[in-house]
Amino acid sequence: MKKYQLGEFEEIVILTVGILYNDACGISIKKEIETRLKRKVSMGALHTALKRMEDKGYLRSRDGEGTEERAGRPKKYFEITALGKKAMEYSKNTRNELWSAIPKVALQMKFQG
Amino acid sequence: MKPSEKRMPPAIPLKFFRWYCNPQMRDHIEGDLIELYRERLAEGKFLADVRFMIDVVLLCRSGIIKRGRKRQHINTYGMYKSYFKIGWRNLAKNKGYSVINIGGLALGIAVAMMIGLWVADELTFNHYHANYPGVAQVKKELKWEGKTYTNTYLQYPLINELKTTYGADLKYVVPQMGGGETVLSTADKKLTKRGTFMGEDMIDMFSLKMRYGNRDALKDINAIIVSNSTAIALFGDIDPVGKIIKLNGTRDVTINGVYEDLPNNSTFHDLDFVGPWAAHERDNAWMLNANWENHFLAIYVQVGDGLTLEQAAAKIEPAEYNATRNLGYMKESMKYNARNSLIPMNDWHLRSNFDDQGKVEAGPVELIWFIGAIGVFVLLLACINFMNLSTARSEKRAKEVGIRKSIGSVRSELIKQFFSESYLVVILAFIIALAIDYMFLPAFNQLSGKEMTLPIGKPLFWMASLAFLFVTGLMAGSYPALYLSSFNAVSILRKTYRTGKLNSLPRKVLVVVQFTVSVILIASTGIIYNQLMFVKDRPVGYDREGLLMINKNHRFFDEKADAIRSELLSTGVVSEVAESGGDVTSVWSGNGGFSWEGKDPLFEASFATLNVGSDFGRAVGWKFVDGRGFSRDIKSDTGAFVLNEAAVKYMNIKDPVGKVVHWENNAWNSHYDYKIVGVIKDMLMDSPFEEVQPTIYFTKGYKNVLLVRITPGNTLVEALPKIEKVFNAIIPDIPFSARFADTEFAAKFKTEERIGKLAGTFACLAILISCLGLFGLAAYVAEQRTKEIGIRKVLGATVAGLWGMLSGEFIVLVTISCALAIPISWYILDESIDKYKYHTAIGWQIFALSAGGAILITIATVSLQAVKAALANPVNSLRSE
Numbered sequence: 001m002k003k004y005q006l007g008e009f010e011e012i013v014i015l016t017v018g019i020l021y022n023d024a025c026g027i028s029i030k031k032e033i034e035t036r037l038k039r040k041v042s043m044g045a046l047h048t049a050l051k052r053m054e055d056k057g058y059l060r061s062r063d064g065e066g067t068e069e070r071a072g073r074p075k076k077y078f079e080i081t082a083l084g085k086k087a088m089e090y091s092k093n094t095r096n097e098l099w100s101a102i103p104k105v106a107l108q109m110k111f112q113g
Numbered sequence: 114m115k116p117s118e119k120r121m122p123p124a125i126p127l128k129f130f131r132w133y134c135n136p137q138m139r140d141h142i143e144g145d146l147i148e149l150y151r152e153r154l155a156e157g158k159f160l161a162d163v164r165f166m167i168d169v170v171l172l173c174r175s176g177i178i179k180r181g182r183k184r185q186h187i188n189t190y191g192m193y194k195s196y197f198k199i200g201w202r203n204l205a206k207n208k209g210y211s212v213i214n215i216g217g218l219a220l221g222i223a224v225a226m227m228i229g230l231w232v233a234d235e236l237t238f239n240h241y242h243a244n245y246p247g248v249a250q251v252k253k254e255l256k257w258e259g260k261t262y263t264n265t266y267l268q269y270p271l272i273n274e275l276k277t278t279y280g281a282d283l284k285y286v287v288p289q290m291g292g293g294e295t296v297l298s299t300a301d302k303k304l305t306k307r308g309t310f311m312g313e314d315m316i317d318m319f320s321l322k323m324r325y326g327n328r329d330a331l332k333d334i335n336a337i338i339v340s341n342s343t344a345i346a347l348f349g350d351i352d353p354v355g356k357i358i359k360l361n362g363t364r365d366v367t368i369n370g371v372y373e374d375l376p377n378n379s380t381f382h383d384l385d386f387v388g389p390w391a392a393h394e395r396d397n398a399w400m401l402n403a404n405w406e407n408h409f410l411a412i413y414v415q416v417g418d419g420l421t422l423e424q425a426a427a428k429i430e431p432a433e434y435n436a437t438r439n440l441g442y443m444k445e446s447m448k449y450n451a452r453n454s455l456i457p458m459n460d461w462h463l464r465s466n467f468d469d470q471g472k473v474e475a476g477p478v479e480l481i482w483f484i485g486a487i488g489v490f491v492l493l494l495a496c497i498n499f500m501n502l503s504t505a506r507s508e509k510r511a512k513e514v515g516i517r518k519s520i521g522s523v524r525s526e527l528i529k530q531f532f533s534e535s536y537l538v539v540i541l542a543f544i545i546a547l548a549i550d551y552m553f554l555p556a557f558n559q560l561s562g563k564e565m566t567l568p569i570g571k572p573l574f575w576m577a578s579l580a581f582l583f584v585t586g587l588m589a590g591s592y593p594a595l596y597l598s599s600f601n602a603v604s605i606l607r608k609t610y611r612t613g614k615l616n617s618l619p620r621k622v623l624v625v626v627q628f629t630v631s632v633i634l635i636a637s638t639g640i641i642y643n644q645l646m647f648v649k650d651r652p653v654g655y656d657r658e659g660l661l662m663i664n665k666n667h668r669f670f671d672e673k674a675d676a677i678r679s680e681l682l683s684t685g686v687v688s689e690v691a692e693s694g695g696d697v698t699s700v701w702s703g704n705g706g707f708s709w710e711g712k713d714p715l716f717e718a719s720f721a722t723l724n725v726g727s728d729f730g731r732a733v734g735w736k737f738v739d740g741r742g743f744s745r746d747i748k749s750d751t752g753a754f755v756l757n758e759a760a761v762k763y764m765n766i767k768d769p770v771g772k773v774v775h776w777e778n779n780a781w782n783s784h785y786d787y788k789i790v791g792v793i794k795d796m797l798m799d800s801p802f803e804e805v806q807p808t809i810y811f812t813k814g815y816k817n818v819l820l821v822r823i824t825p826g827n828t829l830v831e832a833l834p835k836i837e838k839v840f841n842a843i844i845p846d847i848p849f850s851a852r853f854a855d856t857e858f859a860a861k862f863k864t865e866e867r868i869g870k871l872a873g874t875f876a877c878l879a880i881l882i883s884c885l886g887l888f889g890l891a892a893y894v895a896e897q898r899t900k901e902i903g904i905r906k907v908l909g910a911t912v913a914g915l916w917g918m919l920s921g922e923f924i925v926l927v928t929i930s931c932a933l934a935i936p937i938s939w940y941i942l943d944e945s946i947d948k949y950k951y952h953t954a955i956g957w958q959i960f961a962l963s964a965g966g967a968i969l970i971t972i973a974t975v976s977l978q979a980v981k982a983a984l985a986n987p988v989n990s991l992r993s994e
Binding site for chain 1: 121138140142144147148149151168171172173174175177
């Protein structure tokens with residue numbers, strides 16, 4: 001089922017958009033991910049992911065004000081759509097199912113090994 | 114806002130980003146970038162700049178880059194797409210027509226391409242040698258009694274004369290002579306190979322590609338260079354430099370280099386080894402004393418840098434004349450006014466035969482154009498098919514044109530549409546043609562005696578193919594494109610549009626052109642075959658079956674001559690063994706200096722001469738008209754002549770037997786009188802297309818060839834092993850190798866046979882293509898008139914009558930073609946066949962046969978459709994309205 005497709009990085013981005021709620025614009029998302037997950041995020045990867053999820057209908061955007069900091073360029077704020085929410089839930093559920101399907105032994109072995 | 118301006122990221126990467134970014138995302142991403150950049154400025158401007166640039170580069174990915182300018186192209190792109198789609202659907206709908214159209218065109222293109230390859234191969238002969246534009250063979254011309262004699266055999270002193278006096282004009286002077294078939298042997302292998310001896314500069318002059326050894330390889334007198342295939346045959350695929358081999362079982366030479374095999378379209382392609390000229394001089398010491406009277410070697414030169422061949426040729430023109438002017442023994446020869454000149458390497462293959470005015474004979478070049486013209490004509494026939502079938506079907510497409518026009522197509526778009534359809538067919542045909550050529554090139558190579566490959570890697574080939582496709586598409590598509598698009602939409606849709614008689618006229622003219630060309634090709638092929646058969650059946654004056662010729666390339670041939678003879682005769686399969694100066698199948702030498710009683714003193718008589726052993730006559734089986742042959746038992750036969758009938762006629766003497774001829778000749782060391790002892794029937798030794806030359810046979814001089822006559826009744830398969838055993842026993846050093854008079858004779862027809870086969874194949878293809886077109890047309894006409902046929906049948910027309918009605922038109926057209934073709938082909942052939950001295954008359958039978966054949970094939974082709982249409986049930990054709 002390719003009903004809700006959400007890549008690993010996309011999932012992180014959409015979760016972060018959720019965390020930031022009303023304040024999710026490019027820079028703030030980037031910083032949030034970088035501080036929370038301690039990983040570098042390039043502008044290219046981020047904006048591609050945002051664009052792709054917007055095209056898929058998981059995110060919608062609205063234009064914000066341009067500030068002095070940005071030399072007058074407008075901000076773009078993202079928020080999660082209902083479809084996006086479903087996709088996130090689907091992705092979370094599938095993982096949970098997979099987690100619960102792993103026999104306990106396998107994990108123990110892993111930890112011991 | 115100055116402070117903020119200063120804090121902007123570097124301008125060029127920013128501009129680049131704005132250029133590639135999708136406009137919808139551009140502003141806010143740019144904002145992000147600027148914000149980020151300003152934050153990073155705290156860590157230093159350089160670092161921020163770099164990281165900004167990295168960001169810009171990383172942003173350059175598919176989601177962010179703006180889409181291509183698809184929308185700006187959309188009109189024409191979609192249009193062409195639809196053109197090809199409609200074209201394809203049309204092809205798929207009318208499968209029969211498409212097969213005929215594409216198949217016929219593919220066949221035409223395939224043939225034209227093969228012929229193109231052949232012509233290119235012929236015209237690029239010797240181009241393998243990088244220096245070919247500056248390389249030439251030296252020739253000399255003598256003028257006497259209004260005739261010019263051209264000779265490429267030159268004198269020994271001329272080598273030095275060219276090297277010293279003309280050294281500034283000639284970069285290299287390379288003499289060449291000798292060799293021929295030679296036995297190369299190692300401890301365990303013996304091979305007979307062709308080679309020669311040449312000046313040491315030949316490696317550079319002919320730009321041989323040395324696989325092993327260096328370019329000085331021929332400077333060592335005991336060295337030899339061999340071709341790669343010879344080296345592999347002798348030693349396997351290793352570096353053989355330094356290995357020692359024996360030449361003809363006697364002289365040891367060191368392999369000093371290996372050159373890559375020369376390609377088939379090089380004059381020297383059969384050269385398997387080259388020995389140094391110095392070695393040839395050492396082995397033939399007599400040469401050093403040879404004067405300006407003796408002509409026996411070839412000289413190749415490369416002109417000096419910066420000189421053209423013409424300039425160099427002009428410089429060396431008086432070389433011989435100036436050098437011999439003051440020599441006493443040459444006084445007599447001054448009247449010939451000898452002139453030296455050059456034959457450019459580029460001309461060796463096609464323009465190196467000279468007529469008696471010193472002009473280049475046009476024959477070989479004309480042949481290239483003849484075959485090339487066939488290629489063009491075959492292609493033309495295929496294009497005519499395409500045009501005819503497209504125009505014939507125009508009425509079906511007329512409605513489409515009407516509708517297209519009424520919904521807004523302008524004429525130029527319709528023209529484009531029909532052209533794109535024609536190009537679709539042409540491109541498909543081209544692809545099929547490539548496949549055909551790929552499959553049949555090996556067969557064609559065999560037929561034409563070449564080693565051609567499809568030059569798929571060469572840009573020139575593709576450029577030529579593209580040009581070719583363009584022209585063919587234009588030629589094939591122009592008529593339907595320009596004609597169909599001119600229809601008036603209103604009249605088409607109101608059905609007032611009619612195809613009058615005038616519309617089918619161009620089609621008829623094209624059919625006539627097609628069949629005229631086809632009949633000409635068939636008639637030409639017939640004549641060529643006829644001529645070939647005629648010459649092959651020509652009486653040769655001796656018995657060439659079972660006659661072996663063996664080169665005496667070992668001293669034992671002379672030292673053990675008697676043993677060889679008696680051993681051979683005792684095998685029981687050999688009836689005679691003899692010797693001669695040269696092959697029976699070629700004229701070996703020509704001589705002057707003969708005089709006899711009643712001879713006009715101004716008459717410079719020149720005869721072909723052959724020196725023979727006394728058993729020669731019995732070995733070859735010549736036939737006497739008068740007198741007797743040479744005999745072992747009659748000692749005075751050393752002073753005897755045997756003439757052929759042509760010679761008697763040439764000398765204009767009656768009762769020649771017993772008459773005396775004086776022969777004054779330095780080269781043969783002859784200053785005596787000879788007695789004519791016999792006259793034989795003309796023996797055909799030289800070209801079978803020429804008259805037999807006046808020939809004199811005598812017994813003087815060294816004989817190079819051993820002749821062995823197999824007793825009639827014994828087959829070669831039986832006799833050859835026995836003969837070989839004798840030679841292997843007596844001369845074990847060299848492998849036995851014999852040539853057969855009948856195969857050597859047959860080889861003289863090689864060119865003519867090849868042309869006959871080529872022309873025959875192409876003529877068949879031409880008629881096939883023409884018939885394909887006719888078949889399509891007939892089908893179309895029958896389909897067009899289905900209703901008419903139905904009504905006629907209902908009213909009582911017979912099948913035969915309908916058949917006559919449907920095929921009559923085509924038969925008339927083909928008959929007109931025949932009427933045109935016969936005089937044209939007669940005119941062409943009469944001229945070309947005249948250049949053969951010994952030729953057949955052009956009979957009416959050939960023309961009758963080819964015209965009759967063409968009409969028969971037409972009837973068969975057309976009837977197939979006509980009868981099918983005539984037999985159809987009228988109910989089926991009339992019911993549907």
